[in-house]
Amino acid sequence: MARNILFIMCDQLRWDYLSCTGHPTIRTPNIDALAARGVRFSRAYAQSTICGSSRMSFYTGRYVDSHGAAWNNFPLKVGEMTLGDYLRPLGRQTVLVGKTHMAADTEGMARLGIDPNSLIGTRVAECGFDPYERDDGLHGSGPAGRYDPKPVRYNDYLRDLGYAGDDGWDDWANAGEDEHGNLLSGWLLRNSTRPARVAEEHSETPYMTRRAMEFIEQAGEAPWCLHLSYIKPHWPCIAPAPYHAMYGPADVPPPVRSEAERAQPHPIYQAFLNSRVSRAFSRDEVRDAVIPAYMGLITQIDDQIGVLMRFLESQGRLDDTMIVFTSDHGDYLGDHWMGEKDLFHEPSVRLPLIVVDPSPAADATRGSVCDALVEAIDLVPTFVEACGGTPQPHRLEGRPLQPWLHGQAPASWRRHAISEYDYSATGAAISLGVAPLDARLFMVVDERWKYIHAPGFRPMLFDLAEDPHELHDLGADPAHQAQCERMYLALAQWGLRQSQRTAISDERIAAMRGASVRKGILLGFWDESELPDELLHEKWRGAREALR
Template sequence: MQKRVKNVLFIMCDQLRADHLSCFGHPTLKTPNIDGLAARGMIFDRAYVQSPVCGPSRMSYYTGRYVHSHGASWNFVPLKAGEMTIGDHLRPLGVRSVLVGKTHMRADLAGMSRLGIDPASQVGMRIAECGFDSYERDDGIHPYSGHDPDPAYNAYLREQGFDGDNPWETWANSTVEDDGTIRSGWFLKYSNRPARVPDEHSETPYITRRAMDFIRDAGDQPWCLHLSYIKPHWPYIVPEPYASMYGPEDALPVVRSDAERQDPHPVYAAMMDHRVSRTFSRDGVRDAVMPGYMGLIKQIDDQLGVLFAFLEAQGLMDSTMIVFTSDHGDYLGDHWMGEKDLFHEPVIRAPLIIYDPDDRADATRGTRCDALVEAVDLAPTFIDVYGGEPVPHAVDGCSLRPLLFGLRPAAWREHVVCEYDFAFQDSRIALAAKPRDAWMRMISDGRWKYVLFERYRPMLFDLAADPNEFTDLGASPEPEHAAARTRLHEALFRWARQPRQRVTIADGTIESTEIQPRISEGGILIGYWDEADLAQARQSFKPRFASTNPLVKPTLDRLTHPQGVKHDD
């Protein structure tokens, strides 16, 4: 019996580096359940996000559009009402799109108000949740943003006896010292200590159970479930037994060079001066953080084992596509940086594994793909799964199913692009840059990586000769480097020139529309000399007239044959 996809499980971790999975080469952090998924599917070794920070990266995943297309350029910049998302594309195909976990979405309340949309209505709630129906939203950013002040997880913790105004913080993301002093996990110093909350009540197991609750309740309607974990994002703190599983000796060596701090690019220098970067550059900080970060990843892997066993027990593994990825990585002290503010590989290269149960994917199971792929490719992949027509006028990415089926399209992309708006960062202030000048864009062909800034020279890295990206060739006079800069600059400009805002008319509709005669405008005729001229044009376009608006035909007959003479159509 042929196997086909009925459901899609779209799993996203937050701030997970690709090199921190054993199937991507980590020597000590073993992730057997994620590895098992890879054995049943395909690893994409060169998958890249569209922005190195949560909000814009996720909006690109959800819309299938680049950052400068959807406009949500930084955390909490609202995705404007009217942007099409995965849910909007799949709902007409009969698919229920559901969220369990994080989106990092800020609702466009101003846009909804202008359009007369009630935020509490079903349409308003979908706009506020990136097109998903929210089964349970948990962004893990409360209470400081005021965006997610008291989620259902807090109520759950209180029911289990973990009381307080914000048990998410005081139990799930805090530790207690031997003398009873409670310490916040927000402080990096305590990342190697266990969280107060027991493992079974911590966030990752809780969200996994909520995903299973939805699957039990889903019924027969096909679904696309976005299971979005907030970890291993900071606070880097995890309960036992995970807190004690790893020590600093299990971590990958830090990747940084003293040469990077000698006459660095001005924007890079300003970002190395961010507080988080200065802190991660201090001795001992990375050693404290890595046990917590690695433990959080191990916990996710164990919970995915629980989830995959549940899918097997429910008889769903043979009909559910599973996508595993991350919204971006984490510097963790590499390149003298913390967080995720530039375009080095540990930040913008995402883990991507896809298991497609379709029989046509049998030939690629357990293999690795070296094609350049992007976050924007997932939305068109899901549309493809459910038999929807491609919508290249509204979605920037390409379906990955041909690659999953062992067929690489001849015109597959030659470059990946990543964008970052650092207008909201201290580095912009330090550089005295205007917000509209605080944009940078990266383009890479897999070997050369070119970064374009406003007001400053570019950066350039040769990933073949310098895989650690220690040497910035942006000012190098070498002819080879100058040629690479020129070529990639033009490629970036060519990418930027592509029309991406005409989303209301499909390309196919334009190609099927008669240009001459102008029948789409109710018989308005432009440029014809007389009736015979129109009749000749009508005859030359005759094969395509069969599909035109029948309301136009009487107008054409009247103008072409005013005496009422009938001709064959």
């Protein structure tokens, strides 16, 4: 049983941008060391490829279709249980440092009379966490004001250090300057080659690492689950010195793409190809500018994980803490002629996932790679079991990873992984003329095949064995119709699962069977003679005797 849980999440980190997952040039020795101490899951998938909806699945242990927070700023409805609701009864403080991208269901809270300033109200509004420091890292400002108008503690921190102005995130941590001292926005892709104006030790990643260490030190002997949620390497893609110049275009793998992909593309794929960000990342000059900075931000995270591991060791917490390293989704970075993460190719939907279980039961698997199909929703039940609890399958749709961590392959495991994408808020839905309720995509992947169901359009299909880079969409090929039908049937079976009966467990239902008849609800009996002795109330015995 783990005393503590350190749940580290990066934002928009591709699964293959670590040296332990095969990147040819990036340096991530501290993350690699975690993989050497634990299990690296090579086929882990996000439940969605957009920040908010993916994270809500991580925190609830439920599919997007179940929790309903299907895109950024779609509220997580009041009543959805989250990680803290499962772990606090098991004696674990459940604390946040960094990002959740959760939008609170303020209408639901008002309807139920929940005071947002109360302890319960804070937890409902903060995705179940006690926010030691909530910072979604999206503090851009423009002529219409700031994107996130709430006060930012990080801005206060920078101002206290002497950085001028009230908008340090936008003016210092995510901005550069030219040779004449002019301010250059980190949002503009050509500025990615410049160093951020902030000193490295004052940039976001070291700051959040220090805040995490402050919490751990403050917690003392009280067991905890700490979600350290870095905003990087998410855009703006500008890194502080020396990380801005650590890599160059020669360190960037060539893009995975082909002209054939653009010849007769699926209409939804075409709509995303037409987006500004995809058109930008289809240009080599953009990739050569942005990706080295992206890699530098990853190596900065790696260095800070090294700082954090040494701190845990000094506190005596390294050997009793379960450590998870992952990301909420990936980034196309120009692969398949796309930027961002709007579809289901592997660079977007596949996750880096490393789990270090401190228990002796996991000793046999240290440094191993597990190829089982794993989903983001598996982490909550894994944490529950690590803390000595029993996962609740009527609420949690994932499965604990302990069998794989302990070298005991389960008798049965999922044959398919599912991811969902609600594109109703995107320009693609507008250009395709798709109503919000119809703008949904579903991915089903098994050991070999990846199938994308697109209501109103033909499916997409990729053969991952023959076409591992997903360059040939077989969804319109009559020769693969049977394969499409097989995968659609798997999706249909998933859609028929029980997902909304969360207020009562299977065990309670089983205990209810026959309870009403034992309490005098006697349906279908003709007279007292048909009642077995155990159902015959004392007051009716005279009537049965009279029948004899």
